[in-house]
Amino acid sequence: MTSVQEDLILRGYELCLIINPETADADVEALLHDIGTLIANRKGNVLKHEKWGKKNLKFPIKKQNKGNYCFLCFMAEPQVLRDIDRAVRYNESVMRYAVMALGRDFSPEAPAQEAQTSAAAAAAIAEEKDDAAPEDVSSAADA
């Protein structure tokens, strides 16, 4: 089991898509959903979506002056990028895309760590009051 976990190296990436503003919202959602499933199939996970909506471009791309900006933050194996590349490249509604590697100091568990520290703090407070309480807190944090 440990060897499997070692093999699976998840890295943080951010995908930026500039979608043609004329495409329907449903199609955009479908595309994002497809990319999400691609990542999930490779045991990655999407951390957050970001949508800017239709924004003015600083220079025209494919004769369009506006673009629908979507950002997708995810943790995945590097091999996933090939799948995403194929999915996005042949999609005609995507005017431009880029994948940025998030730096090594990037930690997806940042919110989780905060929760853990708060749980630890709660446990520390509970320890002062009662010895049995910290176990309950830790089990709740794991769940």
Next chain:
Amino acid sequence: MLNKKRTRKKKTFYSKRKICRFCASKDQQISYKDYNTLRHFMSERGKIIPRRISGNCSKHQRELTRAIKRARVLSIMPFTAATV
């Protein structure tokens, strides 16, 4: 007489060292998505302002140029000023 000579010799150029604004405030992050921050480090022509003028430290200037170049690809920042 000696003093006069010394004062003459001391006439040298002296410039105030600017402080890197990203070092000064640690919470200010550089991101390619943040147009309003990157905008300050670009000339009207759309050129990246050099370190000797902006006063950034080399580490942050490197981050900044990377962010601007990424933003240019995504049409968040212009490559050049709009030609009319």
